[in-house]
Amino acid sequence: MMLLWVAFGVGPVGCEQLIDFDIKVAPSDDRTRRFTVRVREDWAPIGAARLVELVGAGHYDGCAFFRVIRRFMCQFGISGNVTKQSLWRRRPIGDETTARGSNRRGMITFAHAGKNTRSTQLFINLVDNTRLDKENFPPIGEVVAGMDVVDAIRATGEGAPGGPGPNQGLIQRRGDAYLLENFPDLTRIIKATIRRPPQLFETATTTTPPRLPQIVEAPASATSESASRQMTGAIQFAALAAIFFAVVSFYVGASLARHRRSGPALLDVESPLVPGRSGAADKES
Numbered sequence: 001m002m003l004l005w006v007a008f009g010v011g012p013v014g015c016e017q018l019i020d021f022d023i024k025v026a027p028s029d030d031r032t033r034r035f036t037v038r039v040r041e042d043w044a045p046i047g048a049a050r051l052v053e054l055v056g057a058g059h060y061d062g063c064a065f066f067r068v069i070r071r072f073m074c075q076f077g078i079s080g081n082v083t084k085q086s087l088w089r090r091r092p093i094g095d096e097t098t099a100r101g102s103n104r105r106g107m108i109t110f111a112h113a114g115k116n117t118r119s120t121q122l123f124i125n126l127v128d129n130t131r132l133d134k135e136n137f138p139p140i141g142e143v144v145a146g147m148d149v150v151d152a153i154r155a156t157g158e159g160a161p162g163g164p165g166p167n168q169g170l171i172q173r174r175g176d177a178y179l180l181e182n183f184p185d186l187t188r189i190i191k192a193t194i195r196r197p198p199q200l201f202e203t204a205t206t207t208t209p210p211r212l213p214q215i216v217e218a219p220a221s222a223t224s225e226s227a228s229r230q231m232t233g234a235i236q237f238a239a240l241a242a243i244f245f246a247v248v249s250f251y252v253g254a255s256l257a258r259h260r261r262s263g264p265a266l267l268d269v270e271s272p273l274v275p276g277r278s279g280a281a282d283k284e285s
Helices: 002-008 045-056 082-089 130-135 147-151 168-174 176-182 220-262
Strands: 018-024 033-039 065-069 073-076 107-110 122-125 139-145 188-195
Touching (some): 033 045, 082 168, 139 147, 168 176
Antiparallel strands (some): 018 033, 033 139, 065 073, 073 122, 107 122, 107 139
């Protein structure tokens, strides 16, 4: 996990990262529009870590919003590349029984097909859907800018066979070949990018040229003492970071181990149910 954060230059989830989703509402649009999600690892650390991993790997680039139901939610996250999608589907993450947060409007959450089956699919709540809180759908982040862009995402209605929208099973098996042939006008993500919140960076607040600092020679003993304090601080920080990574890795590993023991089948449909529907989501063979 640490190597992944270093490779993509994003830092640990605890840094409260933001994710910018640049989308085209329709293929004919001349402009891209953006909404921004704040990752909330304090709500659901396992799901938050998976979201950062997927975005860092470029998984959501090019993904279509294939299930968009007004006054409910919009769903995305199946890659049009069948091979890539298959690899991620075989690495589901475990459930989070102590998750916090609530499925209010603007919250983003992993879809699933049952116990320990969260993989790549996400949905954004278009209205308050707090009933989902008791159905194992813990939010992992929140839209903090551009909710009007989310509201503009093209509606599809319920997916086939229960509605006129795309069939999740066929997306899994045929990818973009199926979507472009049958649903060419879906809203798509152009690029998803991780960044830190702007308040974490120092920005210039004046155009006045900065004054050059005066160079004062310090006694050798003071310089040595300062260097020693810096070294001690660095060692303490490294120790705390190591403990943090060890704890996160332990919980993620334990969750994956529980999943392997339970061995859930790979199901085609990962969806929160529309209000008023009962029973399990329809599953394609």
